[in-house]
Amino acid sequence: MSPTSYKQVVYAERPEPTIIPNKTFNVKTASLPTSLKPNEILVRAHYLSLDAAMRSWLTAKRSYVAPVEIGDVMRGSTIGQIHAVGTAIDTNKFKKGDWVVSMSGWAEYAVLTEKLVERLDVPEGCSPLDFMSVLGITGLTAYFGLEEIGHVKPGETVVVSGAAGATGSMAGQIAKIKGGRVIGIAGGKEKCDFLVSELGFDAAVDYKSPTWRQQLRELTPKYIDVYFDNVGGEILDACLARAARDSRFVMCGGISQYNTATPKGPTNILNVISQRITIKGFIVFDFAKKYNAGRKDLAKWLVEGKLKRKEHIVKGGIEQAPAALVDLYAGGNTGKMLVEIAPMSDALPGSSKL
Ligand SMILES: NC(=O)c1ccc[n+]([C@@H]2O[C@H](COP(=O)([O-])OP(=O)(O)OC[C@H]3O[C@@H](n4cnc5c(N)ncnc54)[C@H](OP(=O)(O)O)[C@@H]3O)[C@@H](O)[C@H]2O)c1
Incomplete structure (x- = not known):
């Protein structure tokens, strides 16, 4: 029997600055609609992507997307299955049982319009769940940051x-x-x-070790040609100090500063001038028109075994999302952090498995 209600996680109170799971968010129960408007699609979410950027969506200031408003269902991308479509939806495009990626938010179900739903066209040898990591925003961000800004040449040192x-x-x-x-x-x-033995990195530096700066210096005797920054703060500063002449700094994120009230900039900024560093920020959406080409390369490398997927799946339903997000900032994950909202065993009977 179909359920009549479902759980959703609502943004309740601004973090100041740290997220406190049961204070920042509330779990609420909502009613499932008994009928859909002609242009609506009912999606049941199975896996939610947790992204470092979510902290910035909770802050009411100018950014690349509008902030989530207090009282709204928390924004988030999921993999889910279509449970019903309105009468105006072209069933060649979307039908009951299709697996889709959508911005359905932190909720077990969502009613969406067509524009917010992407049907999965899974490449041979890949899994639909790969659209939450290698073939999704994660893989595309890494791909375009390096392709469009990093321009790695063989033999160059990349940090x-x-x-x-x-x-x-x-x-x-x-x-x-x-x-x-x-x-x-x-x-x-x-x-x-894990980085060296499983992913084939040449070396790794543990920034929690008291000797990390020395390790970084010793591992970059010819300095750094390309730096892909996800964290900002002291690590960015240390890499600026090790920048090679004409190096490229790919500014992807600054997670070390996301939960601080007053983010700090680097002190070694003058090296940008002396070493002629190109330092450029980007948002993956800038390259949306090129996603298909990027996905083609990513899928090929995945199938060839050159790219390895790694997921960190938190089980226990949508109510686990707030604590899991806090754990992401504490480094609880290796690889892509996902929340299992509903296990695959709950998929509609007869539908293809993830
Ligand atoms: N520009 C774009 O379009 C775009 C798109 C997607 C993501 N991003 C950025 O990419 C970065 C990674 O995001 P993600 O969603 O893939 O998350 P993620 O890397 O899977 O998870 C965050 C990781 O950050 C590390 N971390 C947390 N606090 C840190 C600190 N103070 N110093 C150093 N490392 C710290 C933790 O690992 P450790 O255990 O190693 O500390 C944690 O596992 C974020 O900065 C995000 O904003 C940018």
Whole structure:
């Protein structure tokens, strides 16, 4: 029997500045509609992507997207299954049982218009869940940051921060494919071992070790040609100090500053001038028109075994999302962090499996 209500996580109170799961968010129950408008699609979410950028969506200031408003369902992208479509929806495009990626938010179900839903066209040898990591925003961010800004040349030294996270682990692997000598920076020995032994990085620096600056210096005797920054703060500053002449700094994110009331900039900024550094920020959406081409390369590398996927799946339903997001900022994940809203065993009977 179909349910009549579902759970959603609502933004309740601004974090000041740290997220407190049960204070920042509330779990609420909503009613499922008994009928859809002609242009609506009912999606049941199965896996929610947790992204570092979510913290910035909770702050009411100018950014690349509007902030989430207090009282709104928290914004988020999911993989889910269509449970019903309105009468005006072309069933050649969307039908009951199709797997889709959508901005359905932190909720078990969502009623969406067609524009917010993308049906999965899964490449041979890939899994639909890959659209939450390698073939989704994560992989595309790493791909276009390196393709459009990094321009890695064979033999160049590439340093990636946040290297064992979702975006960083993709960036490091792609830089290896491009022929770079890749050094990852991550928190803890276990993550550093993972980068070298499982993902094929050339070396890794544990930024939680008291000797990390020295390790970084020793591993970059010819300085850094490309730096892919996910964290900002002290690590960005240390990499600026090690920048090679004409190096490229790909400014992807600054997670070390997201939960601070007053984010700090680097002190070694004058090296940008003396070393002629190109330092450029980007938002993956800038390259939306090129996503298909990027996905083609990413899928090829995945199938060839040159790119490895790694997911960190938090089970227990949508109510786990607030605490899991806090855990993301604490480095609880290796690879892409997802929340399992509904297991695959709950998929509609007869539909293809993830
Ligand atoms: N520009 C874009 O379009 C775009 C798109 C997607 C993501 N991003 C950015 O990419 C970065 C990674 O995001 P993600 O969603 O893939 O998350 P993620 O890397 O999977 O997870 C975040 C990781 O950041 C590390 N971290 C947390 N606090 C840190 C600190 N103070 N210093 C150093 N590392 C710290 C943690 O790993 P450790 O255990 O190693 O600390 C944690 O696992 C973020 O900065 C995000 O904003 C940008």
